[in-house]
Amino acid sequence: MSTLLAIRDLDLTLGSKPPVRLLRRVSLQVEPGQIVGLVGESGAGKTMVSRVVLGIAPANARVTHGSVAFAARDITHLSEAQRRPLLGREIAFIPQNPMTALNPVERIGPQITDVLRMHLDLGRTDAQDRALALLREVHLREPQRILRQHPHELSGGMRQRVLIAIAFACKPKLVIADEPTTALDVTVQKQILQLIRELQRNSGTAILFITHDLGVVAKLCDHVVVMHGGRVLESAAAARLFENPTHAYTRALFAATPRFDRPADELKPIPAALTQQLNEEARVLDARDA
Amino acid sequence: MSANYILRRLFWAIPTLIGVAILVFVLVRVVPGDPIAMMLPPGATAEDVGRLRALYGLDAPIPKQFVAWMGDVLRGNFGTSISLREGVVRLVMSRLPATLELVIVAVAVACAFAALAAVGAVYFRGRWPELVVDGLSGLVLAIPDFLWGLLFVLVLGVLLPVLPISGRIDPTLDFNPATGFYLAEALLRLRWDAFADLMKHILLPALALALPLAAALTRVLKGSLIDAMNQDYVTLVRVKGYSRARILWRVALRNALIPTVTLTGVQFSFLIGGTVLIEYIFSYPGIGNLAIAAVNQRDLPLIQGLVLTFAVLFILTNLLVDMAYSILNPRVRQS
Incomplete structure (x- = not known):
C-alpha cells in the first residue's frame, strides 16, 4: 500500500514584510492505518501542519515550498471547492476543545447526520439510524435522547465523544486529532484515548495525533515526529524513539516530562542553551532557504 | 420561556404604565395651550370658557382630575376626544x-x-x-x-x-x-x-x-x-x-x-x-397621524390615550x- 499522507519539505510563510516562517521544510508521512504522533511544545508548528492539510491555514499564510500529497494526489494548492469533497469524507478532524466545537444553537442529531447526508448521500432516516449506531460505537448511553439534545446539555467528555463520532462517521482514511484530550480532566482523558484507539483498530483509519503529552504518545502511537520552531527534529518508530532518542531536544523533552510512577524524579526544564542553539540553527536555515 | 414568565413580565408592566400615565397627564396640563380656548369661537366670554372648562372637568386641581381619569381608565373608559367628539378607545382602535x-x-x-x-x-x-x-x-x-x-x-x-x-x-x-x-x-x-x-x-x-x-x-x-x-x-x-x-x-x-x-x-x-x-x-391614517392632530388641537383625553397606547x-x-x-x-x- 502506498503512503496515505506525505508531506514533503513544506514551508508556510506568514505575511511578506518581513515574512514570518511558520514551517521550515517539514516532512512527515502517515501510512494507512498508522497512528503517528506529532509532538512538541506550544508554538512548535504542530497545529499549523494539520491546518495546511485541512486547508484552514490562516488567510495570510502561504505555502511557499514543498507539497502535501494525500492518497497519492497532490492537495497542496487545492481550491476550497476542490478540497471540500475530501473534508469530512476522506480526512476528518477531532478538535481540541469540545466545549466550543459544536454549534451551540443546533441539536446534536443534525450535527452528525449532516456529514452523512452530504458525503454519503444518505436519506433522512438512514442518516438518523447511522447516527444512532455511531453514538453507540462511542459508548454514549441513551443515544436517542442525545440526538435531540443541544451541546450545552452534555458534559465535555460526552461532547468529545460526539465529535469523535462525527470524525469517524464517513469512515475516513485519515483522522487528524489536535490535542483531543487537553481540555478534558484526567480520568476522562484516559477514556477518550481508549475510545480513539478502539475505533482506530476497528476501522483501520490512520490517525495523525497532535499532542504535547509524551505519555499519550508512548501508549498510542506507532511512529513519532518531534517538532520545534516549525521544523522536524526527529522522526522515528515509537518504540525506537523511546528506547533511544537521538536528538538532544527529544532527550530534553523526555527529561521534562513528569511521571506518575516516579514522582520523586526531578523535573528538568529544557536547557536555555539548547533552545538558543535550535533558534540559531533555524536562522541559518532561513538564510539558506531565502 | 414559560407562560409564567410572560405573565410576570406583563404584571411588571403595570407600574411602568402608571408612571407613564402620571407623567403625560401632568405634562399636557403644564405646557401652554388651552383646549377650551381652541374650541370656542374668538368672541367667547370668560364665562363661556369657564362653563365649558367645568363641563370637561378641567377646573378641578390636577391631582383630583388625575384620580377621576384613572378611575375611568381602570373601568376601560379613556374618555371622549374633545376635538373629534368620539370615544378615545374607538378612535385609537380604528x-x-x-x-x-x-x-x-x-x-x-x-x-x-x-x-x-x-x-x-x-x-x-x-x-x-x-x-x-x-x-x-x-x-x-x-x-x-x-x-x-x-x-x-x-x-x-x-x-x-x-x-x-x-x-x-x-x-x-x-x-x-x-x-x-x-x-x-x-x-x-x-x-x-x-x-x-x-x-x-x-x-x-x-x-x-x-x-x-x-x-x-x-x-x-x-x-x-x-x-x-x-x-x-x-x-x-x-x-x-x-x-x-x-x-x-x-x-x-x-x-x-x-x-x-x-x-x-x-x-x-x-x-x-x-x-x-x-x-x-x-x-x-395611523395612530401617528392621530397623535399629531391631537397635539395640534390640545385634545387632552386623546393625547393621554395615545401616549398610553405607545407605551403598551x-x-x-x-x-x-x-x-x-x-x-x-x-x-x-x-x-
Whole structure:
C-alpha cells in the first residue's frame, strides 16, 4: 500500500514584510492505518501542519515550498471547492476543545447526520439510524435522547465523544486529532484515548495525533515526529524513539516530562542553551532557504 | 420561556404604565395651550370658557382630575376626544391596525435587507461588496427616517410619479374590509388587486422607516457574523466540508442573530416613535397621524390615550424581542 499522507519539505510563510516562517521544510508521512504522533511544545508548528492539510491555514499564510500529497494526489494548492469533497469524507478532524466545537444553537442529531447526508448521500432516516449506531460505537448511553439534545446539555467528555463520532462517521482514511484530550480532566482523558484507539483498530483509519503529552504518545502511537520552531527534529518508530532518542531536544523533552510512577524524579526544564542553539540553527536555515 | 414568565413580565408592566400615565397627564396640563380656548369661537366670554372648562372637568386641581381619569381608565373608559367628539378607545382602535401593518412591513423589509447585506458583506469579506455595504450602511444611517420620507415623496412621488405618496388605499377601489388590518385581510380574502394597491401605498413609508433600521441592523449583524466565523464550531463545519455559503446561512447566521436581537430591541422601539413623522409625511391614517392632530388641537383625553397606547406597544415590542431571543438561544430556553 502506498503512503496515505506525505508531506514533503513544506514551508508556510506568514505575511511578506518581513515574512514570518511558520514551517521550515517539514516532512512527515502517515501510512494507512498508522497512528503517528506529532509532538512538541506550544508554538512548535504542530497545529499549523494539520491546518495546511485541512486547508484552514490562516488567510495570510502561504505555502511557499514543498507539497502535501494525500492518497497519492497532490492537495497542496487545492481550491476550497476542490478540497471540500475530501473534508469530512476522506480526512476528518477531532478538535481540541469540545466545549466550543459544536454549534451551540443546533441539536446534536443534525450535527452528525449532516456529514452523512452530504458525503454519503444518505436519506433522512438512514442518516438518523447511522447516527444512532455511531453514538453507540462511542459508548454514549441513551443515544436517542442525545440526538435531540443541544451541546450545552452534555458534559465535555460526552461532547468529545460526539465529535469523535462525527470524525469517524464517513469512515475516513485519515483522522487528524489536535490535542483531543487537553481540555478534558484526567480520568476522562484516559477514556477518550481508549475510545480513539478502539475505533482506530476497528476501522483501520490512520490517525495523525497532535499532542504535547509524551505519555499519550508512548501508549498510542506507532511512529513519532518531534517538532520545534516549525521544523522536524526527529522522526522515528515509537518504540525506537523511546528506547533511544537521538536528538538532544527529544532527550530534553523526555527529561521534562513528569511521571506518575516516579514522582520523586526531578523535573528538568529544557536547557536555555539548547533552545538558543535550535533558534540559531533555524536562522541559518532561513538564510539558506531565502 | 414559560407562560409564567410572560405573565410576570406583563404584571411588571403595570407600574411602568402608571408612571407613564402620571407623567403625560401632568405634562399636557403644564405646557401652554388651552383646549377650551381652541374650541370656542374668538368672541367667547370668560364665562363661556369657564362653563365649558367645568363641563370637561378641567377646573378641578390636577391631582383630583388625575384620580377621576384613572378611575375611568381602570373601568376601560379613556374618555371622549374633545376635538373629534368620539370615544378615545374607538378612535385609537380604528387607527392602530394601520400603524401595526406599517411597522410590521417596515421591520420585515429591514430584516430582509440587513440579512442579505450582512451575509453578502461577510461572504465577500475584504472585497468590493463589503466596502459597498459598509459605505451604504454608514450613509443610510446618517440620514434619519423622515428625511428619507421627504426624499421619496420628492423623487418617487413628484419628479418621477411612480408610486402613490399619500393615504393607505385608493378610495375608488371596491374593497370593504371588515377589520382594520387591510393588508392581512386582502391577503386572506385573495383580493390581489386590493393587496397590490395597499402594497403600493405602504411601500414608500415602510421603506423610509426601514432604511435606517436596516442599516443599524446590518452593522450589528455583520459584526456578529464576523465574530461567529472565527468560532471553533465554524472551523469544525469547514473541515466537515461545508461550503462557505452554507456555513454563513446555516451556522453563522443563526448564532449571530442572538447578539443582534439583544442589541436591536431598542431599535424596534425607536421605530414606533418614527411612525409619527412618517405617517404625517405620507398622510397615512395611523395612530401617528392621530397623535399629531391631537397635539395640534390640545385634545387632552386623546393625547393621554395615545401616549398610553405607545407605551403598551413599547412594552409589548420589548417582550417580543426577549421572546425571540429565548427562541434563538437554546441555553436560555431551558432555564
